[in-house]
Amino acid sequence: MRLAHCSDLHLLSHDGAGWLELANKRWIGAANLLSNRARHYHVAAFDDMIADMNALGIEHVLCTGDVTNLALRQEFEFARGKFDQLTGGVGNVTVIPGNHDAYVAEGVGLFAEIFGPYATTDDGWAWSAADADGEDDDLHWPIVRVRGELAIIGLSTSRATPWFTAYGRAGIGQLARLRRALLDPRLAGKVRVVAIHHPPAGRRAASKIRGLRDHDSFAAVIAEAGAELIVHGHEHRNMAESLAGPHGPVEVRGVVSGTYLHDKPDKTARYRIYELEGGKLRSDHLRIWDREHHVFVKDAQPIASADLAANYGT
Numbered sequence: 119m120r121l122a123h124c125s126d127l128h129l130l131s132h133d134g135a136g137w138l139e140l141a142n143k144r145w146i147g148a149a150n151l152l153s154n155r156a157r158h159y160h161v162a163a164f165d166d167m168i169a170d171m172n173a174l175g176i177e178h179v180l181c182t183g184d185v186t187n188l189a190l191r192q193e194f195e196f197a198r199g200k201f202d203q204l205t206g207g208v209g210n211v212t213v214i215p216g217n218h219d220a221y222v223a224e225g226v227g228l229f230a231e232i233f234g235p236y237a238t239t240d241d242g243w244a245w246s247a248a249d250a251d252g253e254d255d256d257l258h259w260p261i262v263r264v265r266g267e268l269a270i271i272g273l274s275t276s277r278a279t280p281w282f283t284a285y286g287r288a289g290i291g292q293l294a295r296l297r298r299a300l301l302d303p304r305l306a307g308k309v310r311v312v313a314i315h316h317p318p319a320g321r322r323a324a325s326k327i328r329g330l331r332d333h334d335s336f337a338a339v340i341a342e343a344g345a346e347l348i349v350h351g352h353e354h355r356n357m358a359e360s361l362a363g364p365h366g367p368v369e370v371r372g373v374v375s376g377t378y379l380h381d382k383p384d385k386t387a388r389y390r391i392y393e394l395e396g397g398k399l400r401s402d403h404l405r406i407w408d409r410e411h412h413v414f415v416k417d418a419q420p421i422a423s424a425d426l427a428a429n430y431g432t
């Protein structure tokens with residue numbers, strides 16, 4: 119089966135934002151959008167990606183967050199309308215939130231309300247009060263979705279953060295539940311794919327401004343429980359890191375924004391397809407946006423070597 123991973127769509131409806139409603143730190147995002155983002159993040163790329171995924175009949179689509187820019191209701195509804203065009207349907211498309219989807223506190227609730235069907239947990243996997251740790255522990259997370267040999271465990275690391283910051287945190291309770299899920303005998307023999315918005319490995323994970331605050335605790339869970347793959351977004355880069363697992367390194371892969379187009383070919387909109395077979399990951403490749411022809415095509419040069427080199431060995 120094939121798993122498609124996309125991220126950081128930052129979908130912007132040109133008629134829906136209602137700028138006068140912006141409050142708190144949204145003005146920063148608004149200024150950012152108006153001066154920069156709107157020119158570089160193209161809804162048309164996601165339209166073309168959806169058509170590509172539908173034409174290929176991708177079995178499962180996984181998006182690791184930042185579907186919006188400012189966590190406005192209109193943005194969530196606009197993005198939801200796009201995801202609803204994927205023919206796999208809500209059961210075969212998984213979306214977790216990014217920091218932009220929690221740009222202000224109400225974003226967390228709006229994500230749950232509007233994207234909830236794409237972030238359900240399977241029957242038998244709901245967490246109970248006994249699994250809680252701390253008052254602000256959201257027992258919805260992590261979600262567990264098992265589809266054939268694929269088992270997605272999706273985390274939420276997103277919370278409203280102070281101005282000019284974009285860090286994330288999984289939290290003690292969520293990491294304890296991640297450990298339990300990864301070790302659960304029901305997932306034995308499955309390809310366990312952990313989805314998280316913030317990169318959990320490498321030097322970018324350690325950034326105080328935009329990293330994963332509890333990346334060490336996340337790494338400890340993986341060291342004990344393992345996983346077959348960890349995917350993330352947030353950095354808008356093709357990244358390859360690894361974390362130690364009980365039986366060897368676990369790959370940690372990031373992907374560029376699915377809607378970005380600028381003068382850097384490395385960062386042109388892409389998504390990645392993983393091939394799974396016999397309970398194992400067999401291969402992966404990127405598909406890149408050809409804006410002129412309104413299509414995604416197989417990336418002839420799939421790895422931005424300079425970018426990867428910057429991530430290896432650091």
Ligand SMILES: [Fe+2]
Pocket residue numbers: 126128184216218352353354
């Ligand atoms: Fe992003």
Ligand SMILES: [Fe+2]
Pocket residue numbers: 184216217218284315351352353
């Ligand atoms: Fe992000």
